Amino acid sequence: SAPKPAFDTDGDLLEYLLNLGSIDRKDGLLVTWYHSANKKSELAAGLKSDVMVLEADVNxxxxNTPNETDKPIMAHPPAVYSDNSFQEWLDVVLNSxxxxxxxxxxxxxxVDPSLAILLKKSSEVKLNRPLWLNADILMGPNVPxxxxxxxxxxxxxxQEKYPNCTLSLGWTTLYSFLFPNKTYTQKMIQEMHSIVGTLPQRVTFPVRAVMGRLAWPHFSWLLAQSDRYSLTLWQGKxxxxxxxxxLFIRDNSRAEQIYYDIYDPVLSQFKEAALNSTRKRFYYPGGNLLDYFHPADSDELWI
Structure with a gap:
């Protein structure tokens, strides 16, 4: 088959997957995620799967032990050792x-040693795919x-070492069944925007899905601040x-603004409902009036 056109690491993920033929339209709901592709066996399983994006943890x-080195490895805390270094991980992913x-x-x-590896690798081969760099950079709900x-x-x-990426910038969070209504505050959201508003990159904000709806006025405001912004809704197990x-969040945002990193069975049930064109929608009164009268998947105004 013909070689795929080159794609920049700071490019739009939906654009990339559309070019690849993995999705047929720009809709974050269609993107699939493979979690914790860290150890060699986990990475191999992720590569074999038909999932579109590999998520992995770099430490x-x-x-924080006496044996600490400056070598980046693929491990999710509390693990601080791994059979997979970041260098090996990157080589395998790019090759296969x-x-x-x-x-x-x-x-x-x-961060610094990993960016150095990315930079060196980029000088040798084209990475040719979107690269998201994620960290929780602010304190969020329920975190003591x-x-x-x-x-x-x-x-x-x-910015200094590897600016050609999409930033994924979140808040540390804890969810407690005892305080189910604790959520992101306006101050948390505004603080994030004040930090990233002038950056050149696309930015996606990971949002703990269970807290998303209650804070929707703040996230709706955030999305309206820049075309570079999106949300990635994620679920604690x-x-x-x-x-x-x-559905409430989907109905009050554009399809390309929200990614859903959610587990089954909820994900499958949600997908089925969300993609059902005859479904009644849930509107948030502070939302975009034009979106209400002119739904994205329809050519006519509902008046």
Whole structure:
């Protein structure tokens, strides 16, 4: 088959997947994610799957132990050792797939050496796919102590060493069944915008899906601030998210503004409902009036 056209690492993920033929329109709901492709066996399973984007966690070997090195490895805390270094991981992914890449930095110490590896690799071969660099840079709901990655250092390292990426910038969060109504505050959202508003990159904001609907006025405001912004709704394994909450968010945003990194069975149920064109929609009164009268999937105004 003909070689695929070159694609820049800071390019739009939906555009890339559309070019690849993985999706047939720009809709974040169609994108699929493979979690924790860290160990060699996990990465191999991810590469074999038909999932479109590999998510993996980058830490520093022996992080916060006497044996700490400056070698980036693929491990999700509390693990600080791995059979897969970032260098090996990157080589395998680039050699054997066209999947998108999302790297989640679990420690600020891993960022500089990882960006150096990316830079060197980019000088040898074209990465030819979107690259998302993720970190939780602000304190979010229910978090008693600050475990966020240092925002100014993370962002300045990226601008200096590897700016050709999409930034994925989130808040540290805890979900508690005892306080189900605790969610993101206006202050948290505005603080994030004040940090990233002038950056040149596309930015996606990972949002804990179970808390998304209650904070929707703030996220709706955030999305309206820039065409570069999107949200990635994610689910903690035991978070009790509902199809209704996801439909509410979908109905009050554009299809290309929201990615859904959600587990089954909720994901499948949500997809089925969301893609049903006869479904009644849930409108948020603070939303875009034109979207209400002129739904994205229709050519006529509902008046």
């Amino acid at each position: 520093i070997e022996g992080h 797939s066209s999947k998108g890449i999302k790297l989640d930095f679990k420690s600020i110490k891993a 102590i600050n475990t966020a990655v240092n925002a100014s250092l993370f962002l300045s390292l990226i 035991t978070d009790p998210i509902t199809v209704e909450d996801l």
